[in-house]
Amino acid sequence: MPRTLTKEDLCIHQVCVWKQSSFADSLDSFARHGITKTAIWRPMVEDIGVNQAKKILDNSSVSAISMCPLVLLDPDKLLDWASREQEHIRYLEDAAELRVKTAVVITGGLPPKSNDLAGRRQAVLEELARLIPVAEESGLKLALEPLHPMVCGFRSVVSTLGEANDILDALDRDDVMGIAVDSYALWWDPKLKEEILRAGPRICNFHVSDWLPETRDVRVDRGMPGDGLIDNPLIRSWMEQAGYKGPVEVEILSALDWWLKPADTVVKTICERIEFL
Numbered sequence: 001m002p003r004t005l006t007k008e009d010l011c012i013h014q015v016c017v018w019k020q021s022s023f024a025d026s027l028d029s030f031a032r033h034g035i036t037k038t039a040i041w042r043p044m045v046e047d048i049g050v051n052q053a054k055k056i057l058d059n060s061s062v063s064a065i066s067m068c069p070l071v072l073l074d075p076d077k078l079l080d081w082a083s084r085e086q087e088h089i090r091y092l093e094d095a096a097e098l099r100v101k102t103a104v105v106i107t108g109g110l111p112p113k114s115n116d117l118a119g120r121r122q123a124v125l126e127e128l129a130r131l132i133p134v135a136e137e138s139g140l141k142l143a144l145e146p147l148h149p150m151v152c153g154f155r156s157v158v159s160t161l162g163e164a165n166d167i168l169d170a171l172d173r174d175d176v177m178g179i180a181v182d183s184y185a186l187w188w189d190p191k192l193k194e195e196i197l198r199a200g201p202r203i204c205n206f207h208v209s210d211w212l213p214e215t216r217d218v219r220v221d222r223g224m225p226g227d228g229l230i231d232n233p234l235i236r237s238w239m240e241q242a243g244y245k246g247p248v249e250v251e252i253l254s255a256l257d258w259w260l261k262p263a264d265t266v267v268k269t270i271c272e273r274i275e276f277l
Helices: 022-032 042-047 050-058 081-097 119-140 159-173 190-202 232-241 263-272
Strands: 010-012 035-039 065-072 102-106 140-144 177-182 203-208 249-250
Touching: 010 140, 010 263, 022 035, 022 050, 022 263, 035 042, 035 159, 042 050, 042 081, 050 081, 065 081, 081 102, 081 119, 081 159, 102 177, 102 203, 119 140, 119 159, 140 159, 140 203, 159 177, 159 190, 159 249, 177 190, 190 203, 203 232
Parallel strands: 010 035, 010 249, 035 065, 065 102, 102 140, 140 177, 177 203, 203 249
Antiparallel strands: none
């Protein structure tokens, strides 16, 4: 059995209250409910600028452990490496300014009019190899996050934890590279326990939400833990068996439900669902 959680073990991602809160209001809501850790949602930083975001964080009792997401190869931006490098540098500089420990990386999907999945996966490996020295300069760790295969075409061409482990094996830079495990993306995988144990100390982040039995949108209809099909405590027991000691990060993208409710309602409900984390 996994250990019993307290609020000290929780991190609530800003994206849980993105649509109904400002950057500052989200931190205030977390603090009111005794939550001391968050993961920064990049669009919220861009709304106010990194300097203002840093000032708000400095005056808050809530600290940021990571920033999401760095899109490695954005299919909507057909940029050359030099242009992408500048975007990545800006992201990593902002993340370092906000004093996070990890930058969560998703690969991006296929470019327009392409069906070359194998080629795109090879491009991801090459892009990460180029990005490693950039990340090393920033002092941040890159946490590669596999996403559910239903979003392979437009969001991530890496769909399993096994693929992420293979990529890190090939890069051989565990000092800079790590993995973010997201229960919503990976719960279905029959090899999940095996690959969590294989990943071991590479695991930097652990995101949780729930898969609703009749989900209406595979990306932005995530459920509140306890409302769906995922056995998050079981997955967490595997994470702890693998040596993970970090926080449990609740990350709920919910355009049809939770983004429509007041932020305090969302945060209060998350705290009440601690047994399902």
